[in-house]
Structure formats: structure tokens, C-alpha cells
Amino acid sequence: MRSNKINPYDIEPHLAEIYDQTETQFEDVALLRELIGNDRRLKILEPFCGTGRIFIPLAKDGHEIVGMDVARSMIARADTKIKSLSPALREKITLIHADVISSMWPPEFDLVILGGNCFYELATADEQEKCIRKAAQSLVPGGSIFIDNDHMEGGLDEEWRKTGTIQLAMMGICLDGTSVESTREIIWVNSAFRLVKFRRWTKVILPDGKLVEKEFMQQKHPVSAVEIRGWLERTGFNIERVFGDYDRSPYYETCKRAIFWARKPSQPGK
Secondary structure (H helix, E strand, O other): OOOOOOHHHHHOOOOHHHHHHOOOHHHHHHHHHHHHHOOOOEEEEEEOOOOOOOOHHHHHOOEEEEEEEEOHHHHHHHHHHHHHOHHHHHEEEEEEEEEOOOOOOOOOEEEEEOOOHHHHHHOOOOHHHHHHHHHHHHHHEEEEEEEEEEEEOOOOOHHHHHHEEEEEEEEOOOOOOOEEEEEEEEEEEEOOOEEEEEEEEEEOOOOOOOEEEEOOOOOOOOHHHHHHHHHHHHOOOOOEEEEOOOOOOEEOOOOEEEEEEEOOOOOOOO
């Protein structure tokens, strides 16, 4: 099992709907489409698939998709979206409810997508590197991996070391009128290993006025581009492109994002 035993989207299922309200960008999908090209149809695995923001457009392009996620509420919301698609499209998508850290990933994929800041759902660098190793095992020879995350180079940023500060994590109003607010407080920091623990609260006001409050702990390891490069190389991937944004600008340490496109060798040692 992963170190973070509790998933925030299952602590309060309404958060899956708020996620869809806030995560509406498609620039990463456009970049993926450019990298894939128009002349081939792929078998694609997306761990941390969420509600389908990335994989549904790719399924519409004709690719065969398998999405994995540990959060039942995210999988359920993705399934609702899939049911609104045509029968031909629905046949292209398979959803798996599974913990991506402890579960086996299915094999024989042309592309694995680790996007949408998914590494920030994980508690340690070991868990993040494990995802790259699992991706290598799931890919066919010559298959590709796409990794897209915010990144933090060097030491732990000052903002991540401010214990006791309450930060707004997510808020919104659902279609049924339910109001959701999620906040977090940094309660522990290990600067040497770039680890941060948060106490998180989720406050929900239901349409009938009933208040529901939930609390849980979460740990994060802000990933660095240096780490990702090292993990890819150690796992045997050939790094082909590194971007600093979705416009395909070259990566620099000061860029907000670190986007990797790497390939598993067609033959061992190549």
C-alpha cells in the first residue's frame, strides 16, 4: 500500500465533482496528441486517471485506453462520463479500481501517461520512482512514457516549510447545491528528504444545511526534474524530449513544469 492510506476524494466524494470544476485545462492533452501523432492508434495506460479529463479525448482519437485510480469516487465519475459516449467509444475504455503502488499494472501498452501532477498524490520519492519502474514493465519494447508534473529543484521551498499556516486546497459548489471547502495545514517538515505532512480538513454543507466535517493526514514529496531524469535513466528509458511548458518550450530549472517524453528501448541495452 501507499504511505498515504486515505485518498481525499474518497474521504468526501463531492470533491470529485469539484475537481472537475477546477481542472479544466486541455493543453496537456494537446501536447500528448502532438507527441503521439496522427498516423497510429495506441494502447494507452493512465494510472491516476481521475475522472477521465485526459483519457476520454484520447479515446475519441481512436486509442484503446485503460484507466487506473485508487479513488472510487473518481472512477465512478469517470464511469458516468463514459456511459454518455457512443457504444463504439465505450468499448475503447476500461477502468480499473486499484492502488497503483501495490497493484500489478496490466502489460503490453504502447504509452503510459503519468500526468496531471500525479506524483504529488504520492508520499515519497520511492513511491514516485516505483511508478516509473512499473511503467517500464507495462510497456512494450519501444513504448513511450509521458510524465508531467510541477517540480521543485534544490532544497524545500520556503512556502513548504511554513508549519501552522492554513491553506485553501479546494472549494466549490456542486450541482445539487452542496458546498465543499478543503483546507490544509503543514504540521511536519523533513527538509533533508523534502517531505511535508499536512493535516487536512474537508467541510461539506449539504443542500439541507447539514454540516459534515472530516479530517485526515497526507504526506507529499515535491518532485524534482533531476529526480525524474535519474529515475528514467536508471530504469533504462531513453529520454527524447523535456519541455518546460505545454507549448514545447525547452525545459529550464526556472520553468513551472517538467514534462518528459521518454522511450523504452526496442532491444535490451539499446
